[in-house]
Amino acid sequence: MLLGGSVFWVSECLAPSRDVPAPIVVTQERQEKERARLLALWGRPPTEDEVRQNLHEWVKSEALYREGLRLELDHNDALIRSRVIEKVKERSARLRVDLNPTEEELHKFLRENEAKYREPVRYDLQVYHLPRELDGANPGSQAARDILKKIQNGEDLPGTLLPVQVRGRSRQHLETEYGPHFAIEIEKMPVGEWALVPIKQGVGAVHLAARRGGELAPEHKRRRALADFRRAREAEAMRQEEEKALHKVKVKWE
Numbered sequence: 001m002l003l004g005g006s007v008f009w010v011s012e013c014l015a016p017s018r019d020v021p022a023p024i025v026v027t028q029e030r031q032e033k034e035r036a037r038l039l040a041l042w043g044r045p046p047t048e049d050e051v052r053q054n055l056h057e058w059v060k061s062e063a064l065y066r067e068g069l070r071l072e073l074d075h076n077d078a079l080i081r082s083r084v085i086e087k088v089k090e091r092s093a094r095l096r097v098d099l100n101p102t103e104e105e106l107h108k109f110l111r112e113n114e115a116k117y118r119e120p121v122r123y124d125l126q127v128y129h130l131p132r133e134l135d136g137a138n139p140g141s142q143a144a145r146d147i148l149k150k151i152q153n154g155e156d157l158p159g160t161l162l163p164v165q166v167r168g169r170s171r172q173h174l175e176t177e178y179g180p181h182f183a184i185e186i187e188k189m190p191v192g193e194w195a196l197v198p199i200k201q202g203v204g205a206v207h208l209a210a211r212r213g214g215e216l217a218p219e220h221k222r223r224r225a226l227a228d229f230r231r232a233r234e235a236e237a238m239r240q241e242e243e244k245a246l247h248k249v250k251v252k253w254e
Contacts, residue, residue, distance in 0.1 A: 024062050026055055034058070088245075089238040099230040109229050110221070116228075117221045119213035123174065123186055125166040128205040130196075131158070144196050148205045152194055168212075178204070 034055055038046040046054075074080045101109065110117065130147055150157060166174075174183040178199040185197045189208045197206045216224070 021066070024059055024066075026059065030058075031055065089241045090234075099233050101226070101229050101233070106222070106225060106229060109232075110225050113225070113228070117216050117224060119216060120170050121187075121211060121213040122168045122170055123166070123208065124168065124210040124212075125186070126207040126209060127164045127166060127178075127199075128161055129164070129199070129201055130203050130205060131160065132202050144203055144205075148194060148196055151205050 031051065034051055035046060038050060038054065068074065128147070128151060130144055147157070147161070169177075171183045171187065174186060178197075181198045182200075182204070185195065186206070186208060189195055189206075191208050191211050194205065194207050197204050215221075
């Protein structure tokens with residue numbers, strides 16, 4: 001049920017003028033949008049009285065807005081000025097430019113920005129720092145191999161030999177904490193494997209628990225690239241609109 005195509009008039013008290021003020025027209029489209037908005041907000045269909053009451057609030061706001069314009073309250077307001085400028089640029093750009101790329105354009109954009117769509121690789125590790133007195137400073141030593149075998153078999157270890165849990169570290173962090181040789185070896189290790197790896201303090205028995213990141217899933221990569229492409233194209237279109245607007249006016253410096 002529609003509200004009868006009601007037309008609400010701005011009161012002469014709100015807009016004193018010699019000219020007859022333009023009516024505030026509550027269109028059928030606005031009424032339907034208000035019903036949909038209230039349905040989404042409340043989770044039930046609104047009554048006609050509720051729709052009418054909320055539309056009356058909109059009418060009052062519109063009347064006040066028009067009165068503000070009549071009184072030129074929008075003049076010399078930096079916030080309003082900025083918003084109007086943005087809306088003009090956005091509207092013009094969207095009217096003139098199709099933001100959706102062709103497949104060829106999207107593939108080209110992905111190639112040019114490949115690094116942007118890769119997550120930093122991160123590692124989860126378990127590291128035992130082998131004691132130097134057991135000749136653990138040498139990854140190839142028999143002492144180091146014996147300790148690694150005990151760790152893998154779950155045998156008892158010296159009380160001072162405790163694992164360090166390393167979670168979500170990047171290669172850069174591993175290089176800083178354990179040294180460049182350590183990071184190189186970890187990159188080559190299969191997930192789930194144990195190895196004896198040189199570290200700054202000697203040698204470590206290391207278990208690579210997980211490796212995460214790197215190349216994004218194709219669909220995720222495509223969605224992100226598509227959104228970025230649209231933003232870039234819109235920004236360029238808006239920049240062009242600025243240039244066009246500037247060419248339409250004369251600028252005089254005093």
